[in-house]
Amino acid sequence: MIPARRVKQPSLSQLRAFAAVAEYLHFRDAAASIGMSQPALSGAVSALEEALGVQLLERTTRKVLLSPAGERLAVRARTVLDAVAELMEEAEAAQAPFTGVLRLGVIPTVAPYLLPTVLSLVHERYPELDLQVHEEQTSSLLEGLAAGRLDLLLLAVPLGVPGVSELPLFDEDFVLVAPEGHPLAGRGDIPREALKELDLLLLDEGHCLRDQALDICREAGRTEGTPVTTTAAGLSTLVQLVAGGLGVTLLPRTAVKVETARNTALSTGRFTAPAPSRRVALAMRTGTARHTEFEELAHALRGAMKRLPVRVVGAGPGSGSGAGE
Incomplete structure (x- = not known):
């Protein structure tokens, strides 16, 4: 052969x-x-x-x-x-940085309120970047990041997940949203302890904002046995339930203007300092080849978000407009 x-x-x-x-x-x-x-x-x-x-x-x-x-x-x-x-x-x-595809995952309680700022920045400063946005809950986003389906996340932290690095952007206070005429409506000195007995409306299981609100309530002394009505899949529905007199809820300040502007049946109240708050950050895989690019994007976003009612991380006291409700 x-x-x-x-x-x-x-x-x-x-x-x-x-x-x-x-x-x-x-x-x-x-x-x-x-x-x-x-x-x-x-x-x-x-x-x-x-x-x-x-x-x-x-x-x-x-x-x-x-x-x-x-x-x-x-x-x-x-x-x-x-x-x-x-x-x-x-x-x-x-x-070349900021070229090609960037698959950004965003949680639902951030996407409607921050994406206009994010998209405007990307279009103006990084026109060669092909930004693709995916709105999902935190657990799904983290799975996508680990699997390589997503490149970068915009969500509430801390995450405490091995292999994920956080680039903090800003802190924002929670605001009490109540029906017009509620005893706490319009007040600027609400103590956290007021959350002990309120009829509180929260998002469904799986939303990190629900977990954050429950943590705030526990810190305020609310017992596990105090009922919490959970009937809303999104903040817009939650606010409508409040307007209908079913209870009160907590909104991050970036969401207040969007969700309450057209509803005269609603009123907001501010907590005494230090108000309950959340931190929003970018999250990336530790060791990603694009870490320098993502760090630069985080820096640019901090600058763009100074116009929002938030406290930008690393910008010193007085950062953020403090307006927006």
């Missing part, structure tokens, strides 16, 4: 030379098109034929023709060269 001949690996230089000859069917023109001398081009094509064990060209004194095998392999050679060119373009793009 005659053993099969082992084909040598062709080089990219040999493939370029052959593809040029296949296109021009003329050695001099082909050599000029790729910046190679004619003898070097001829030698590269001969070396490719030897490596593959196939005659690619039919050479005559007047012209060059492709052999049947050469016609078939010329298509393959061009496909390989195109793929290599795309690989190099992608590598160059990867070296």
